[in-house]
Structure formats: C-alpha cells, structure tokens
Amino acid sequence: MNPHASLPAELLTLLPPPLQTAVEPVALERGKTLFAQGTRPVALFYVVRGEVVLERAGRQGQAVVLQRVRRGFVAEASMQSSRYHCSGLATVAGQVFRLPMTPLKAALQDDCRFAVRWIGMLNDEVRRLRAQTERLTLKGVEARLLHLIETEGRAGRLAIESGLKSLSAQLGVTHEALYRTVAALEQQGRLARRDGVLLLR
Structure with a gap:
C-alpha cells in the first residue's frame, strides 16, 4: 500500500x-x-x-x-x-x-x-x-451568498462544514442576516440545505 x-x-x-x-x-x-x-x-x-x-x-x-x-x-x-x-x-x-x-x-x-x-x-x-x-463589494447578503456558491462551489453545491456562523464572517455579514437570507431562499425554493451543504436549485 x-x-x-x-x-x-x-x-x-x-x-x-x-x-x-x-x-x-x-x-x-x-x-x-x-x-x-x-x-x-x-x-x-x-x-x-x-x-x-x-x-x-x-x-x-x-x-x-x-x-x-x-x-x-x-x-x-x-x-x-x-x-x-x-x-x-x-x-x-x-x-x-x-x-x-x-x-x-x-x-x-x-x-x-x-x-x-x-x-x-x-x-x-x-x-x-x-x-x-469582488464578492465583498456586492450589496446585500443574498448577492454575496449566491456569488460565493457560484464561484467557490461545484455545480451549485457549497460545503459548509464549519456552519453558517463561520460562513457569515467570510461574507462580511452578521450571522443573523445570513440565517434570515438562507431561510428566505429555502422558502422560495431557490436553495436547499442538507448534510453540511448549500445547494442551489
């Protein structure tokens, strides 16, 4: 071996x-x-x-x-x-x-x-x-989050092993704002969260 x-x-x-x-x-x-x-x-x-x-x-x-x-x-x-x-x-x-x-x-x-x-x-x-x-110049949590998934994810999938709180720091936003944005995108059917992965739909 x-x-x-x-x-x-x-x-x-x-x-x-x-x-x-x-x-x-x-x-x-x-x-x-x-x-x-x-x-x-x-x-x-x-x-x-x-x-x-x-x-x-x-x-x-x-x-x-x-x-x-x-x-x-x-x-x-x-x-x-x-x-x-x-x-x-x-x-x-x-x-x-x-x-x-x-x-x-x-x-x-x-x-x-x-x-x-x-x-x-x-x-x-x-x-x-x-x-x-470029991402940090975008206005709004949603725009930054979608940009992150598209640029650093693969095929619309982004692993978030460290959780949303750590991800919020990477995006330069509060974790409360990120939680609200993720929940809203899930309700709209545009995003799914499962097993430490964010998935664009």
Whole structure:
C-alpha cells in the first residue's frame, strides 16, 4: 500500500513523489496555533478539513482576520520571508498536512515541471482572492451568498462544514442576516440545505 495514499488528490497531483514523503498529517484542534506571527517560517500547511484563519495583530492589539481557509494552502506567502507575516489559528477542528519549507524550496529550484505546477496553483489562488474581493463589494447578503456558491462551489453545491456562523464572517455579514437570507431562499425554493451543504436549485 502506498504510504502517501492518504494525501489529498490536490497534493498528489501537485507535489513530486520525493516531496510527498516530506508531508506530515497534523490533527487540527480548535484553538491550535499552527504558526505565530514574527517567528521564523519552517513549514506551510494544506487544510483539508476544518478551518484556519490568518490573523495579524492590529495597532490596538486586537486580532485582525486576513483570510479564512477551509481548503488549500496557508503560509505560502511567507516562503521568501524571514518571519511569518501573520498567525495561523484553527477555528474549526479538522486536519491539515504540514510541508517543510526546506525540501519545498529545493524541489522548486530543481524541478522545473513542479515549479510550473506551483505557479499555476498560485495563479488559481489569486483568481480566488479576486473573486472574494469582488464578492465583498456586492450589496446585500443574498448577492454575496449566491456569488460565493457560484464561484467557490461545484455545480451549485457549497460545503459548509464549519456552519453558517463561520460562513457569515467570510461574507462580511452578521450571522443573523445570513440565517434570515438562507431561510428566505429555502422558502422560495431557490436553495436547499442538507448534510453540511448549500445547494442551489
């Protein structure tokens, strides 16, 4: 049996086999800090389940949330830095995979095909962040919610394992407003909610 068969399909496709051996699964417990702002970057992480938020200390000492990640890499922006730009905190239990920086950087230098795949992955992330920026300019909870399902869901289906309350923070709205909007769309027959999934009808 392949010892790395448990790796998510995205990592099996992206990473060359030698680098796959350096990846380690890490249980994600709510409240766990994966990395702290200001410390030396030693690894990045791929979230497969749960939720990790990227936080930075504000001027008044308050935590400012920069990004919420439920699937994908975190800390890749710190690869060329001497310090992590922010902290990675688990807000929903799940699982991540830890990828050490040193073998990753070596593979990017030595394997041109992998470097091209890595650039493609980063391009996809830029497109996703642009969609997120566009979404936050939309007026109304319904418009933002439908935009999220259409851009980040698949075939009109969006997994919401972390629940509507966490989703409301991602949309930049109150959870009460999101609950009302979801209920109204369900009544209209335009949306269904079942087993942690929002489904457009």
